[in-house]
Amino acid sequence: MSSAPSNLAALRHLLAERFPSAHRTVDPARLPTGLKALDEPTGGGLPLAALTELVAPAPSGGSHLLLGQLLAATRARRQRAALVDPTTSFDPESHPPATLQHLVWARGGSVTDALTVTDLFARDANLGLVVLDLRSAALRDLRRVPAPLWYRLQRAVEDTQLALLVITPRALVPSAALRLELNTPHPLADLARNRPDLLPQLLPHLARQRQAHALSA
DSSP states (O other), X not given: OTXXXXXXXXXXXXXXXXXXXXXXXXXXXXXXXXXXXHHHHHTSSEEXXXXXXXXXXXXXXXXXXXXXXXXXXXXXXXOEEEEEETTOOOOGGGSOGGGGTTEEEEEOSOHHHHHHHHHHHHTOTTEEEEEEEXXXXXXXXXXXXXXXXXXXXXXXXXXXXXXXXXXXXXOOOTTOSEEEEOOOOOOGGGGGSOHHHHGGGOOOEEEEEOOGGGOOO
């Protein structure tokens, strides 16, 4: 019996050598998005227990397209999601109803209110994804957000298994473990195309990636 663990380890090593692709698994500390251009460079998707910032300065840059993909991904994984939308820019009519059945949508209010609600959602163990959409918020209000509040959001998710995504019009979140940028707007002709046809054109730029435990206030 004492040789059983070593034999099992040898078998696993042999299988890994002969069938390497069969043993590739999704990083359990990531939320896969289903987008190759995002999942591959980040090591599997959005980090769990960490804050991701998506910078989308250009109109029609694809942030809502990415949001729709995240809703579909969490729906497929049977996870619940929350969207905090102070400017009520989310259009539920443009998404398949099935992808919204697991979504909690908090809309309206000030940027301060949105941060408070996001902090509450970030501590909810029933959620797999929390999105704070500030892309359409006034820049003057975003600049007034004290840096400690961003670090508070990071600390709120450190002991959870959810991904926290903040969408901003420019880089604003110092506590972001991962920062993605969507700098290229879609042409007007793309508005008439179906969402699945546009997804391959969604190419977020990886601007920052670091371990959440390396962050400090």
